[in-house]
Amino acid sequence: MPPSKPRRSPAPEQRQRDSERSRQRILEAAAAEFAAHGYAGARVAAIAARAGVNQQLISYYFDGKQGLYHAVTGAWWEYERELVPPGTPFAEAARRYVLQALHNPDGMRQFAWRGLEYTGPEDDPDRVQRSERIRRDVDAVRARQAEGALPSDVDPECLVVMLMAAAMAPVTLPQVFAGLCDVDPRSAEFLHRYAEQMAVVTRMLGLGETTQ
The missing domain is CATH 1.10.10.60 (Homeodomain-like)
Known part of the structure; x- marks a missing residue:
């Protein structure tokens, strides 16, 4: 051998x-x-x-x-920079975020879990990076407010968080959509429908073409 x-x-x-x-x-x-x-x-x-x-x-x-x-x-933050680069209009950004429930549901769920497990700033590993990124949106809303496109009693920070929560709703509140709309909230058909509605609402608020 x-x-x-x-x-x-x-x-x-x-x-x-x-x-x-x-x-x-x-x-x-x-x-x-x-x-x-x-x-x-x-x-x-x-x-x-x-x-x-x-x-x-x-x-x-x-x-x-x-x-x-x-x-x-x-x-995730590296991916997010490619998903919604600076200069993306709010309406398009809202549409893209909603569709993450279709294309990147794990990323959306991780973000939701961070909120559910939140105990304070000392236990928030991406606090600084996340806050800096979202501050860009707040500044854009505040600029539109200064131009007279939004009422002075609108809180830019609260509005941005409301829009974030709305974009994540198909992931965080699927049971509500399923019961109310009699649809599968995970389906591509519904998510595209909801994404377009997010864009419509963003435009109604006067932020549609505002760039981030």
Whole structure:
């Protein structure tokens, strides 16, 4: 029987590709787990099982559950910058956010879980980044108010949060839509219908073509 050939070590570029694939699988699995159970309910073992990797890799790449959560939220904000870049009109932004319930429901659910689990500023990992991003919308609303497009008694900060909550309603209140409209609130048909209504309401408020 001929002697077996010595096993070759993977080339550095192959190891790099394998590492990147493992990290990506972990991030995708974590996004799904956090969306399903929130930060408190998510389990590192479950994330590893979803990703098909050894649990120790999560500690190696992300320094544990908290570091992984920060990586997932950071990935969301990078995605959000591409989804709604500066200069996007409010009406179009509202439409795109609603359709995340169709294209990226895990991202919407993660955002909702952050609110449900909120205990205070000290336990809010993306507080600064999120607030800076939303401040851009508030400033745009305030500018329209200064132009006379909105009444002076409208609170720009409250209005922006109201619009955010409305955009997330198909994810946070699906049972209300199902009972009231007799539809599947997860269907593409309904989500496109609701997205267009969000754009209509935004235009009615005088913000339709306002850019963020």
